[in-house]
Amino acid sequence: MYYVSSLVKRMRDHTLDYIIVTGDLTSYGSITEAYNILSILKSISQRLYFIPGDYDHKMLAEYSWDDEGLINVHGKCYQLNEKYFIVGVGGGLLTAESRNFQLRDQEIYDILNKAISKCKDSNNLILITHTPPLGLQCDVEGYGSLAIREIAREFKPLLIVSGHIHDCKCISLIDEVKVVLPGPLRRGYYSIISIVDHEVNVYLERIDVY
Numbered sequence: 001m002y003y004v005s006s007l008v009k010r011m012r013d014h015t016l017d018y019i020i021v022t023g024d025l026t027s028y029g030s031i032t033e034a035y036n037i038l039s040i041l042k043s044i045s046q047r048l049y050f051i052p053g054d055y056d057h058k059m060l061a062e063y064s065w066d067d068e069g070l071i072n073v074h075g076k077c078y079q080l081n082e083k084y085f086i087v088g089v090g091g092g093l094l095t096a097e098s099r100n101f102q103l104r105d106q107e108i109y110d111i112l113n114k115a116i117s118k119c120k121d122s123n124n125l126i127l128i129t130h131t132p133p134l135g136l137q138c139d140v141e142g143y144g145s146l147a148i149r150e151i152a153r154e155f156k157p158l159l160i161v162s163g164h165i166h167d168c169k170c171i172s173l174i175d176e177v178k179v180v181l182p183g184p185l186r187r188g189y190y191s192i193i194s195i196v197d198h199e200v201n202v203y204l205e206r207i208d209v210y
Contacts, residue, residue: 003186003209004040010207016045018080020193022163023053023090023130024184028100031057038070049073053130053163054092054099061090061101073128075111077119080126084158084195085119087112088128092164093145109147116155124198125157132162132181138170152177159193159200171202178202 019041025034034056042048047069052060064072071078073088080086089111091101103111108131116122133152134144143165152160153175160179169183180202183189188209194201 003188003207004037006188006207006209007185007190008040008044011044014044017047019045019048020128020161021048021050022128022161022182023051024055024163024166025050025053025060026057027055029057031060031063034060035063035065035070038065039068042069045069047071049078049086049088049128051088051090051128051130052101053090054101056090056100058101073115075115077115079120084124084126085121086126086128087115087119087157089115089148090130092131093143105145105147108145109150112148112151116151122155125155126195127151127157127160129160129162131164132168133160133174133177133179135174136165136168136170136172136179136181138168138172138181139165141165149174152179158195158198159202161191161193169204171204180204 025037049071051074061074074090077087091103094102094104129148131145133149134146162181166184168181172179178200182191188207190205192203
């Protein structure tokens, strides 16, 4: 977890409102391992929002430590502040390659649609999805989700933050919605996001983890 400690050291002197983690905290690891990583990251912010990835333990989708500020948004809607709401869906698309936590595309759509219906205001959404929407410029293999793209087209969230594709890091526009894949933290990649009066600015960053 040296890369986690490296990020915490880099960001220690920054003021962060929230931290967003888009899954693959572990590689077939335990709930305890995932919790330990989240706790270290949470040390530099008041709240951390996360979703499980396809490499994480499937039961991580059922765990949330809200009283510690470690909030699982898989299938849920949380109000970030007086303006914005955050909704998430974890897991990867069901493929021939076996992973811990996989969903069919229709399941992804249904989970997001149900979660969004619980938000008081669906016009001020931030989506956290482990699998990105289909069509990103760096997704050359087409690993993205058509369902998430349909959700983006239907609800026009302010931002989608995704993971899953470990060789892909980019900022893209999908149906006029900004999408960011920061890239894997184990390689030193992360992003800083600023949202002020619905203006979204995203910066791709990197730290030395070697």
